[in-house]
Amino acid sequence: MPGAIAFQFPDLFFGGLWVTIQISALGLAGALVIGTAVALLRISPAAPLRWLGAAYVEFFRNTPLVVQLFFLFLGLPLVGLRFSSDTFESIFRAAATGMALYHGAYVAEVVRGGLLGVDKGQIEAARSLGLSYAQMLRYVQLPQTFRAVVPPVGNIAIALVKNTSLASTIGVTELLFGAEIVESRTFRAEESFATATLLYLLLTIPLGLAVNYLERRLLVAR
Amino acid sequence: MIEFRDVHKHFGPLHVLNGIDLSVAEREVVVIIGPSGSGKSTLIRTINGLEAIESGTLVVNGIAVHAEHVDVNRLRKDVGMVFQSFNLFPHLTAIENVMLAPLKVRKLGRSEARDRAMRLLEKVGIPEKADAPPARLSGGQQQRVAIARALAMEPRIMLFDEPTSALDAEMIREVLDVMRDLAREGMTMLVVTHEVGFAREASNRVVFMDGGRIIEDSPTREFFAAPREERAKQFLSKVIRH
Amino acid sequence: MRPDTWGMFVDPAILRFFGQGLLETLSIAAASTLLSFPAGLLFALGRLSRRAWIRWPSIAYIEAIRALPVLLLIVYFGIKGSTLFRPLFGSDFDLPRFWAGVLGLSLYTSAVLAEIIRAGIVSLPRGQAEAARALGLSYAQSLRHVILPQALRLMVPAMMGQLTTVIKDTSLVGTIGVFELLRQGRTIYTQFFNPIEVLLFVSLVYFVVCFALSQGSRRLEVGRVPRIAQVKVQELQLRDQAA
Numbered sequence: 001m002p003g004a005i006a007f008q009f010p011d012l013f014f015g016g017l018w019v020t021i022q023i024s025a026l027g028l029a030g031a032l033v034i035g036t037a038v039a040l041l042r043i044s045p046a047a048p049l050r051w052l053g054a055a056y057v058e059f060f061r062n063t064p065l066v067v068q069l070f071f072l073f074l075g076l077p078l079v080g081l082r083f084s085s086d087t088f089e090s091i092f093r094a095a096a097t098g099m100a101l102y103h104g105a106y107v108a109e110v111v112r113g114g115l116l117g118v119d120k121g122q123i124e125a126a127r128s129l130g131l132s133y134a135q136m137l138r139y140v141q142l143p144q145t146f147r148a149v150v151p152p153v154g155n156i157a158i159a160l161v162k163n164t165s166l167a168s169t170i171g172v173t174e175l176l177f178g179a180e181i182v183e184s185r186t187f188r189a190e191e192s193f194a195t196a197t198l199l200y201l202l203l204t205i206p207l208g209l210a211v212n213y214l215e216r217r218l219l220v221a222r
Numbered sequence: 223m224i225e226f227r228d229v230h231k232h233f234g235p236l237h238v239l240n241g242i243d244l245s246v247a248e249r250e251v252v253v254i255i256g257p258s259g260s261g262k263s264t265l266i267r268t269i270n271g272l273e274a275i276e277s278g279t280l281v282v283n284g285i286a287v288h289a290e291h292v293d294v295n296r297l298r299k300d301v302g303m304v305f306q307s308f309n310l311f312p313h314l315t316a317i318e319n320v321m322l323a324p325l326k327v328r329k330l331g332r333s334e335a336r337d338r339a340m341r342l343l344e345k346v347g348i349p350e351k352a353d354a355p356p357a358r359l360s361g362g363q364q365q366r367v368a369i370a371r372a373l374a375m376e377p378r379i380m381l382f383d384e385p386t387s388a389l390d391a392e393m394i395r396e397v398l399d400v401m402r403d404l405a406r407e408g409m410t411m412l413v414v415t416h417e418v419g420f421a422r423e424a425s426n427r428v429v430f431m432d433g434g435r436i437i438e439d440s441p442t443r444e445f446f447a448a449p450r451e452e453r454a455k456q457f458l459s460k461v462i463r464h
Numbered sequence: 465m466r467p468d469t470w471g472m473f474v475d476p477a478i479l480r481f482f483g484q485g486l487l488e489t490l491s492i493a494a495a496s497t498l499l500s501f502p503a504g505l506l507f508a509l510g511r512l513s514r515r516a517w518i519r520w521p522s523i524a525y526i527e528a529i530r531a532l533p534v535l536l537l538i539v540y541f542g543i544k545g546s547t548l549f550r551p552l553f554g555s556d557f558d559l560p561r562f563w564a565g566v567l568g569l570s571l572y573t574s575a576v577l578a579e580i581i582r583a584g585i586v587s588l589p590r591g592q593a594e595a596a597r598a599l600g601l602s603y604a605q606s607l608r609h610v611i612l613p614q615a616l617r618l619m620v621p622a623m624m625g626q627l628t629t630v631i632k633d634t635s636l637v638g639t640i641g642v643f644e645l646l647r648q649g650r651t652i653y654t655q656f657f658n659p660i661e662v663l664l665f666v667s668l669v670y671f672v673v674c675f676a677l678s679q680g681s682r683r684l685e686v687g688r689v690p691r692i693a694q695v696k697v698q699e700l701q702l703r704d705q706a707a
């Protein structure tokens with residue numbers, strides 16, 4: 001019976017699930033901040049800033065997330081950058097940072113699309129009222145992208161939850177690594193992975209339904 | 223050749239075909255008119271099984287379309303259909319559009335299918351466009367290819383669902399000319415159209431539909447001389463004015 | 465940092481070692497794509513089937529797989545792949561790790577391709593299927609000659625985009641002991657203690673391959689993709705780009 005094993009090893013399954021949730025939440029928050037910032041670079045009037053934004057997006061989208069995680073985990077300490085003096089805390093933060101950087105590139109493209117979708121007349125009206133470029137962004141352009149951006153960001157969030165499993169490759173005991181440990185102790189692969197599967201579905205299926213619901217509602221409202 | 227007996231059909235709460243009785247003899251040309259939403263398209267789409275009926279009987283060319291296990295593909299070989307939006311296959315050239323069904327359904331050889339397709343393109347007046355993709359044809363040319371495509375199966379019945387509604391005046395004529403020729407050759411035709419000129423010259427009967435019913439079914443001459451039904455009269459006066 | 469190790473990236477022996485890794489990476493991606501395309505096509509058609517006993521299992525497969533991390537599938541087949549196939553191939557059968565990885569990737573990719581193909585099919589105007597059926601083509605014939613040629617062509621860029629995801633995901637197969645590009649890099653930096661240099665070099669190689677592919681897919685001319693298909697493809701590209 002899949003699931004029963006979860007109660008035999010609660011800290012590996014439920015504890016792992018909790019770590020997965022934490023990395024997802026931190027990663028998503030970071031991705032939103034980074035993504036918005038990079039999107040603003042991407043539409044900035046200054047060409048070098050636009051190139052910088054484009055370089056960020058293309059680099060992070062066209063290289064594997066595991067490579068980025070290894071880099072944060074192994075590379076940064078070598079140049080004296082440590083996330084924490086505590087090793088466990090350090091790989092946890094490296095994982096969350098990796099999630100934020102990688103998915104930030106996808107968020108940036110979505111937010112950029114939303115910003116470009118705002119009617120030019122809105123921008124001209126705001127500027128003609130005397131708002132500065134930054135004020136116009138803050139009070140007129142960004143708020144209007146919200147609607148277009150929510151469903152795709154929801155889809156990125158789903159990808160992010162699934163991708164937290166990659167933190168296992170740098171030793172974070174999240175859900176997948178928890179299941180692997182249980183498997184190696186019990187040799188009950190089917191139960192271990194089926195249980196992890198159920199727990200992942202518990203996160204991703206409701207998220208997926210929520211995104212579909214929002215997609216339909218926001219599309220209709222437009 | 224086509225026999226509707228008390229045919230009913232619903233779309234949800236909408237009674238889209240409400241007790242249709244209609245028979246069409248071989249070589250007859252019947253024009254169906256009526257306000258939009260009255261069920262004209264649905265009616266002719268039941269004839270080749272694109273829409274299923276719920277009750278009543280419908281026999282086409284000896285095949286009981288209402289039966290449980292009807293071979294719709296056999297039915298469709300003998301019934302050609304032309305749509306308002308042409309529906310040419312954009313990934314095939316004009317002549318390939320015409321050849322497809324003869325090759326795959328009638329299993330003709332390539333050269334025979336090509337010869338036949340070419341003759342049909344000549345018949346509809348655009349042999350020079352044989353190798354053009356649909357995107358490079360005008361609307362009128364596309365619709366003529368669509369007619370050739372339907373004729374390639376050598377159907378005994380042709381159905382037209384507002385074949386000229388998506389066309390400009392100039393192109394309407396070239397399509398109607400082809401349809402007139404067909405009528406003259408004795409093809410059995412059911413035509414949904416608001417082209418009064420075509421109905422007058424080329425049809426034997428006019429059927430007027432409203433709200434899922436056939437309100438009037440008269441010989442063409444009588445219908446245009448004096449429609450019996452008030453609703454048909456009103457509708458006609460509106461259509462003719464523009 | 466070991467700046468003195470930069471020189472290794474022009475050493476032919478080291479480059480050959482990386483080259484083998486890249487070849488393995490591309491082979492895994494190619495094998496996974498070739499396996500998952502026909503499977504994806506079947507699941508797409510299954511999901512569109514009028515028969516509930518075909519449709520519902522197809523939906524369940526597609527949605528469950530898409531809701532899972534691809535790494536979980538890879539790790540599972542890495543551990544249990546051999547046992548799974550022993551009833552078929554005999555009790556001493558050993559599933560090569562390469563194929564365990566391909567299996568995990570293909571399972572996932574087939575579900576995504578199924579959705580891409582389905583998006584292409586449903587975005588075609590309804591009149592196309594109707595015109596085909598009205599000509600007397602059977603369901604299979606209208607799929608084969610009318611619907612699929614159009615739908616697949618329309619979806620070529622989206623499928624190429626998915627290929628870049630597959631290539632990035634091959635980097636996960638190293639965790640079950642396949643010597644793909646990243647795994648080769650790890651071997652090198654554990655010997656030379658230069659992870660920064662090696663990881664940058666490896667990133668560059670992935671970048672060149674994936675960037676070229678994604679730019680190529682964007683430039684392809686396939687005609688106008690209907691809006692509903694665009695929305696679906698964007699959703700897939702955001703939700704199902706794994707690592």
Ligand SMILES: Nc1ncnc2c1ncn2[C@@H]1O[C@H](COP(=O)(O)OP(=O)(O)O)[C@@H](O)[C@H]1O
Pocket residue numbers: 233236238256257258259260261262263264265
């Ligand atoms: N597939 C369908 N599902 C639901 N309603 C439909 C469908 N097809 C047609 N209808 C409705 O049935 C009515 C008759 O349609 P139709 O036969 O196309 O009329 P006409 O061709 O005379 O304009 C319309 O109100 C239309 O909205």
Ligand SMILES: [Mg+2]
Pocket residue numbers: 262263264383384
């Ligand atoms: Mg109609």
